[in-house]
Amino acid sequence: MPSAIDTRESDALRKLSILAILLAATAFLAGARLPPHGPLPQPRPDTGAATSPTPLPDKTEPPAPADVPAPQPKPDVKEPERPAPDQPAAPQTEPGKSEPAKPEPAKPEPTEPMQGPPLPPGGLKSPQTPAEETKPPAEQTLEEQHLTIEPESDSEHAECTAALRALGVAFKDTPRIDDGNGCGIDKPIIVSEALPGIALKPEATIRCPAALALARWLKDSVIPAASAALPEQGRLTTVNQATSYMCRLRNGAETGKISEHARGNAIDIASFHFEKGEDVAVRSRREDPTLTGAFQRTVSAAGCIYFTTVLDPESDAAHETHFHLDVMERKGGYRYCH
Numbered sequence: 001m002p003s004a005i006d007t008r009e010s011d012a013l014r015k016l017s018i019l020a021i022l023l024a025a026t027a028f029l030a031g032a033r034l035p036p037h038g039p040l041p042q043p044r045p046d047t048g049a050a051t052s053p054t055p056l057p058d059k060t061e062p063p064a065p066a067d068v069p070a071p072q073p074k075p076d077v078k079e080p081e082r083p084a085p086d087q088p089a090a091p092q093t094e095p096g097k098s099e100p101a102k103p104e105p106a107k108p109e110p111t112e113p114m115q116g117p118p119l120p121p122g123g124l125k126s127p128q129t130p131a132e133e134t135k136p137p138a139e140q141t142l143e144e145q146h147l148t149i150e151p152e153s154d155s156e157h158a159e160c161t162a163a164l165r166a167l168g169v170a171f172k173d174t175p176r177i178d179d180g181n182g183c184g185i186d187k188p189i190i191v192s193e194a195l196p197g198i199a200l201k202p203e204a205t206i207r208c209p210a211a212l213a214l215a216r217w218l219k220d221s222v223i224p225a226a227s228a229a230l231p232e233q234g235r236l237t238t239v240n241q242a243t244s245y246m247c248r249l250r251n252g253a254e255t256g257k258i259s260e261h262a263r264g265n266a267i268d269i270a271s272f273h274f275e276k277g278e279d280v281a282v283r284s285r286r287e288d289p290t291l292t293g294a295f296q297r298t299v300s301a302a303g304c305i306y307f308t309t310v311l312d313p314e315s316d317a318a319h320e321t322h323f324h325l326d327v328m329e330r331k332g333g334y335r336y337c338h
Contacts, residue, residue, distance in 0.1 A: 137256065138255065138256050138257075139255050142181045142247075143181055145181070145258065146182075147258060152186040152187045157187045157208055160212055161173075164208065167195065167212075167215045167219065168193075168196035169191060170191070170193035171191045173187070173188075174205065175188075176188070177245065182262065183248075183258075185205070190204070191203060191214075194218055197235070198218065199237065199238045199239070201238055201241070202241070204241050204244035204245075205264070207264040209265070210264065210326065210327050213307050214267060214325070217299075217302065217305075217307070217325075218239065220305075221298070221303070222302075225298045229291040229292070230277070230280070230291060230292065232277065233275070234277065235275040237274065238273035241267055242268040242269070242321075242322050243261055243267070243268040244264075244266075244267050245264050246259070248261065260309070265326045265327050265328050266325065268322040280295065282321060282323055283320065284313040285297060285313070296312075307327055308327055308330060308333075310325055310337040311338055315338040
């Protein structure tokens with residue numbers, strides 16, 4: 001068995017060994033030390049730091065990128081004046097840097113009127129609206145009225161032409177007339193004989209309703225009045241007309257309402273020719289005491305039964321030499337006869 005002395009010596013050696021290990025570790029740790037400069041944190045892109053971190057001894061920090069956005073001014077900082085439209089914007093620079101950042105494309109709004117001719121008194125005027133441009137009908141030309149041709153019903157036209165044939169009127173259909181600006185006839189006819197044996201000279205281009213009114217007026221009023229007032233003249237052979245269809249305004253004026261002649265609704269009668277006598281011309285006969293005067297006044301008054309408008313030489317200077325007869329439709333069946 002080991003003695004007590006051996007045991008004590010073994011414990012002493014173990015302690016000495018542990019002590020030697022601790023001393024060696026202490027000496028190793030004492031000789032080690034940290035480097036003088038450690039890595040520093042890089043600035044975040046939105047901090048806008050103006051300085052770069054201190055470089056490590058064996059490295060060089062790469063330069064800051066050129067497209068880092070410049071710090072924006074505080075809301076209460078007065079915004080610099082905008083440049084004039086014809087001057088380039090001044091380049092923006094970051095605080096603490098000499099190199100300017102890339103300028104943003106500037107789109108300044110002009111603060112002054114564009115260059116050009118001087119403005120008229122009162123400034124610029126906006127284009128007139130259609131309501132402002134509209135003039136009273138009496139002041140409008142035919143082109144300014146923007147009229148259209150009135151359509152005609154096929155059934156009504158067929159009924160009308162059947163009535164003409166029954167009366168013996170000599171006529172023929174002709175193609176649709178469209179002279180623009182509302183002038184024209186949808187279903188025109190050309191009349192050569194107003195009644196059997198009574199020529200219409202020259203031939204008249206009109207609408208069927210106007211031709212029908214003319215035939216009925218001649219048959220029921222003109223022929224009987226002539227037989228009573230002018231029996232020595234013989235039979236009525238010709239009706240001389242001055243105007244039938246014609247594209248114009250009333251009385252040939254430059255402005256005003258469109259004429260019924262331009263729609264095929266009117267015919268002007270200038271004279272009547274009889275078999276044995278001279279022509280009976282339409283003229284002012286208000287004070288004419290003869291039977292010829294009585295004949296003209298009679299047929300003029302009777303015309304209002306067949307036509308909606310009758311203008312005789314007593315109406316105005318524009319009708320001193322003829323009857324104007326038309327079938328213009330008015331509200332309530334109103335007629336104008338003078």
